[in-house]
Amino acid sequence: MQDLIYLRHYSDNLQQQVRQLLVDDKLAGVLQQRYPEQSHPVQTDKALYELTMALKRQWLKSSDPLSKVVFDPKIHVINNALGTHSQISRVQGGKLKSKNEIRVAALLKQLPLPLLQMVVVHELAHLKEKDHNKAFYKLCLHMEPAYHQLELDLRLYLTLQEHTTTA
Template identity: 50%
Template sequence: MSVNKYFLSYPEVIQTQVMKLIHAKKLKPYLLNKYPQAHNINSDKSLYQYANDLKQTYLRNTPQISKALYEKQKDLVQNALGTHTFVSRNHGGKLKSKHEIRISQSLKSAPEDMLKMLVVHELAHFKEKDHNKAFYKLCEYMQPEYHQVELDMRLFLVLLDQGDSLF
């Protein structure tokens, strides 16, 4: 099994550790030990509230979220797990902007830390459009363990690719 699509940018030592975890069939126990339960944010309405609560806590002076919803992964851009859409429209001589967050349905069965990581990632795009140093610093501000959870999310995706689920 190739895990390169999820760990391409990681050092070889981490890729080797991931392969050992998979071959020893310890991937699911590892994830269950760190994340023993799934979140209960299963509707678009509760996802919107969750995302808006995070935005109000960390990014008060950013534009309002107009929509947050779960979508089938095939509908998302380049198989991303989440997307942030920024649309400006001329409405009565005024420029109105809308911010939409779309999260892959596969995350309905994920631990809350992983869902939070993805929502934090998309919210960070409200201030930083590119994946640069300031972007990741903002992600870490909203979720201090952001980078570890991102790595664990990739392990979760490997588990899903194997046809297994965490819960």
């Protein structure tokens, strides 16, 4: 069976369980049971911006402002993860201007809303913590207590998607 690229850093035991679910054709059912609502209303850049700003207002009131939040069809899951956060600084006049942008893979339009929210939380956390360190994950967990489970479930969805396209 193929390498489970999205689960590489998880235990051998978990990977074996996922392989068995794939062989038994049960992974889709497990995910369907966890996320009965497969579709969500966040399908446009405007809706994504509103979702992101609502989470930012709730959890990161004093963080840097966001200038852009968009779905990006060019983000490739393997190379760029599922979202990117960029900060662009430039001198304008005599002042240093800074812009923060969040781009989220368009693929997330087709996955359950909690998984999209988890990626948005991840990218928002980068406004405060640039690196994936202990403080970063603590902030993610503060904003989304089920962060680690949602991240695993997202990886399971990606694994299922890859398995069904290569099978």
